[in-house]
Amino acid sequence: MTEQQGQDKFKADVFVPADRWTSPQRDAAEREKLWPKTWQLVCREDLISSVGNFCTHQILDDPVIVIRTGEGPDDISAIYNVCQHRGRKLVDRKSGTLGHEIACRFHGWRFGWDGALKSATNEDDWDGCPAFDKQQLSIPQIQVGRWGGFVFVNLDPEAEPLDTWLAPVAEHLDPFHLEECRPHFWARIDAPVNWKTYIEAFNEGYHSGETHIIGINYRGMKSPSGTHGPHGQFWSEASGFGEYKVPGKNSWKMSTTLQEHLWANMAHQYNTLFALTLEPTMKAAERLRELPDDTPPDVVMTRFYEYTVEETEKSGASFPSDLTMEASNRAGTDWHIFPNMIILPSLDGALVYRAVPDAKDRDKCVVDIWSLGRYPKDYAGPQEPACFADFESFRGNNPFLEEDFDNMEAVNDGMKSRGFRGATYNPYQESQIRHFHAMLDKWCGTP
Ligand code: FES
Ligand SMILES: [Fe+2]
16 A cells, blocks of 8 residues: 555545535435434433323325323324324324324324324315325334333334334343433533534533633543444543633642542543433542542552442432443443433433434524433433523533533534535544444435
8 A cells, every 4th residue: 555545545444535424415414314213212211101191293295193001111103293184283282192193183083002094184174085094094104112211213114113223222231221211411402513413512522621621621521433234432541630620619630549530530520421320320529539649540440430339329329230330430431322312320310312403494503401310219300301492501501511611613614615625533532433324324325
């Protein structure tokens, strides 16, 4: 291989042309080939915990509805949320409880939870009309699946089952038992950016040193990346201690022990992100400070894990028996579930993102953010999201995430410029986003 060929290969491996974000052909291909064929998160399962509970969702032009139909865990029906008379969206609400028949409020046709047409208003008007066939007029059913307390649908009847699709992720995240977690907070933002811009911002840790500057100096940290089937992952490489901003003061301090370093990082997440570090981990980190300064690092890490388990159980919640220190370390920091979901697991639960493209405007998406925690059984958490019209109106709610949001519109604008040829990813810390684009090319073709 010549030097030029070598450079071309390197460039081909890390370079993604700008048209992957800007070309109308790519938008059209995503609409036809990606969204109707990949597994899509609809809601947390606890939102449809009682028989008759439902949740609606929109996958570009396709409105869908999932309904809890019985007491069994898999008793969930998924159908298009479309009346078969003249196409009115059947259910307008986002979530709630349905009667046994879903009545369309245009002319009153009534459907069962499985989509079967039960009756039409003035049904005798169609007497002898062959086009009025109740079987034919039932609402098409959709594939539905559950994992980790999330309900997913796939519009493609031929799609790979959810279990095998998610297997590489589930292998690492199952020990966290996210199905037992409940939302600490749930926010929904009408984000003024393309869905990919949003997902990519949370699919690498390379930005941490430069973007996240208000409380911890992350500059010494590297976040290696990897891929698992269609999905991606990153984790954090052990690095030396960094500086942290002393809470309540305008000064920075260098940690001198591992326990101080852990406490400072946990306190920063607890006070600015409201996710990943919730009460149990924060209390555990506080207790670490009582250990003698010369405690060996492996003992500090073991104590941190043990204290977290104890604090979780003291709170009345249960801690999963298979969530060992090794399982937690193996899961790393962050997972991208192709195409539009991110999960950061932690001993306390998880931080979860979903970005749903706007059907009409490629520069908009709706993002949901769940901070999940371990709680006593009687804790339900928010049953609906706190909604925000844009990033600006979200300001003041989450200083950590606001640092991420501050980049997004600037990226979304900048990549449309004639002066931008494309993204050149860091092969060590951003390979999972490069892989994301390889997967998008595979599903959608190249523009
Ligand atoms: S559109 Fe639903 S009953 Fe007419
Ligand atoms: Fe970030």
